Amino acid sequence: MKISETNYAIELKGITKTFGKVIANENVNLGIKYGEILALLGENGSGKTTLMNILSGIYYADEGSICIDGTEVSITNPNEAINLGIGMIYQHFKLVEIFSAMDNIVLGTRGRYVKNSALREEILEMSNKFGLEIVPDKKVYNMSVSEKQTIEIMKVLYRGAKILILDEPTSVLTPQETEKLFVILRRMKEQGNAIIIITHKLHEVLAISDRVAILRKGQVVDTVNTRDTNEKELTELMVGRPISLEINRPETINRKTVLKVVDLSVINEDGTKGLNNINFNLKSGEILGVAGVAGSGQRELCETIAGLMEAKAGAILYNKENIIGKTPDEIINLGISMSFVPEDRLGMGLVGSMDMVDNMLLKSYKKNKGFIIDKKPSKELAEELVDKLSIITPGIETPVRMLSGGNVQKVLLGREIESEPNVLITAYPVRGLDINSSYIIYDLLNEQKKKNVAILFIGEDLDVLLELSDRIMVLCHGEVMGLVDAKNTSKEEIGLMMAGKKMEGVDSDE
């Protein structure tokens, strides 16, 4: 392979892409060399994913050109991207669960049939070269999240990718797994691959990348060498102005247990254990953080408290009254609010095709009397939220699915908070939000905490959990691994619990 030192592996010139009136990318110029890790940093909605989708052939740019190894190319579909040596590793894995690692890796490749034994050999050899741990015959459904990710990486390497794009690869990993991934990435870099990693986590950018390209509103605002920069500067570039990165943790007094979960077990529809013998207390005026890798029982916990899932055993006591067996309607009326922001962000809290006004109605329409719906209060509420949370929308009559993810979440959480709950359960409220909006959400939660609302905060970002919560409960495979004081714990300790190590509970009861 002849690659001169100065040549870019891939170079984007003047890329512009619009969706209707929305400009996703505007005149983007970007280059990356072989043997380099470039971090693409930007808030949500800044155009990172669009740009990478253009590279991987999912979208086609309106204007501009892409050069690979100095030759201009046109990438019209994902197959062409692969043939040009570009491999994309998505945030959400695209694997066939019932197939083995090996089958998934070769799936869809063209070429003649290779005997299994030879293939196994080949895969093992490749994985050794890059330091990937792969068991070729293991079925995907038996794998942990990080193993699945390894398969995804292997998939693109097997297809001969020299340029790897990873979209938010660490969002599903524990800190320890993240470290392992970084070791692999560094190894690949040494082997001469070009790697683009998309992320919005600053400390990861600093830990892994050589250069950082910062996107803001679809434009590359700057490209800096990682060793010459720091978190503060990157944040400023990303957001466009200096902001403080500290999260408040106001102290409240007179905390009383509001919600007591006793020996709660839940069985999922497919017969697996969703929650296994869970015990914890939630107090008024506190934020109880819940940590855990995705799928550790967070969803089951939320849905059981909200009355959407049946409990198999145990009790949930709300002010000494067992709420298990009550309908969602009755639970809402008790003042227990649940908002779960799933991966697609719309999920069950909002109706995508409806406008803000109709979405405001969702939990309150029963309160107005009579047969006909009175939309006036919802309209006022919608206008108020747009104002208060600076929601960007063409109007309150625009369907919410047209809004950007961050704005959708503001609508959801705003509505929940406006219903003045006593218990606020919120899962991933800042998922996919830009920094500024995230801080608005944290402030909203703290404001509720000061009003003595009991808050169960299910989060992804450990740094945030550590700063915002009063106590942290760690879930793994539907079990509580430990409940610790957020002030006296560390990321490493939480990470170990997330991976399944049990700690003695430090739950300061009553």
Place this chain on the structure above:
Amino acid sequence: MNSKSHVPFIRTVKISERSGKDTIKIRIAAFVLALTAGGLFILFLGYNPLELYGTIISGAFRSKMAFQATIRFMIPLLMSSLGVALAFKMRFWNIGAEGQIIVGAVCASYFALFHDNWPHFLLLIVMFAAGAIGGGLWGLIPAYFKSKYDTNETLFTLMLNYIALHIITYLRDGPWKDPGSSGFPKIARFTSNAQLDKVLGVHFGWIIALILLVLVFIYLKYTKHGYEISVVGESKSTAKYAGMNVKKIILRTMVISGGICGITGMIQAAGSDMTLASSVAGGVGFTAIIVSWLAYLNPFGILLVSFLFSVLEKGSSVMQSTYGLSTYFASVLQGIILFFILGCEFFIRYKFVLTKKGGK
């Protein structure tokens, strides 16, 4: 620009929003194209397209009688489309309108045949109620099994159509057989006491249809029930999360949907057929599915579309008799028009873009 690299000539681009004006323009263009394509088909058969189209239009409007016949076609279509639209709004695939119409007609016919000595308006009101209840129950059955056992409502409602159809055959050949028909299996003609009165030359079903139209519009748009239907249709889990009783909503909506179809059956039997014939629904329940989707489940859209369908229906029957064409000719023409109308939806959401020159 490097000419060696392969650049797609045309590609599709998603449009986030098209203005209402553009949408209408596209629809009109599709309609014109549909007529052109249909015209080519006519030409291919050796007729003059303009002449045939002219016959269709004049056939539907040429006289007061013709227009009244067009309206008679429209009444059941409009009503049953409104009925299925309610279910479709909830994403409940009720393709059983046909059966619900039949059962409604059967229940109403019982009173028309065996209680025709009752006072005229009392009898009509009872028949009306019987039709609504019969159709409503026929709609409730699949809804019950859907909410209880999550059965497939598409198959369920479809199969109920055949059961309903054979109930008529059974009644015709057995218990309700007209003794005066000298062995020929048919059900007796309703006495005039059990027939709908005429208003402006057409049985007053058209007034009921228009009242239903307004009611359904208000129901869907301004009531709590209507709101619940939209939420359930969008996502059942959202509805549950908001504390809605999804099962109850499904049952209730299907009773109403089936009930409206049942009323259609009563109107058809007492207003148009004057008896209970096995052709009482005559495929209207299926056409209603197309009508309500073409109208985007909007009640006033349904009014327009069902009118156009009736014009086509009546006009082509005149065309058939004038030119001695096959009955299926009109169906082919309808198919061609539908193809274009549905196809134009693509252009409302996407557009083609020619690749721009230049790399800057």
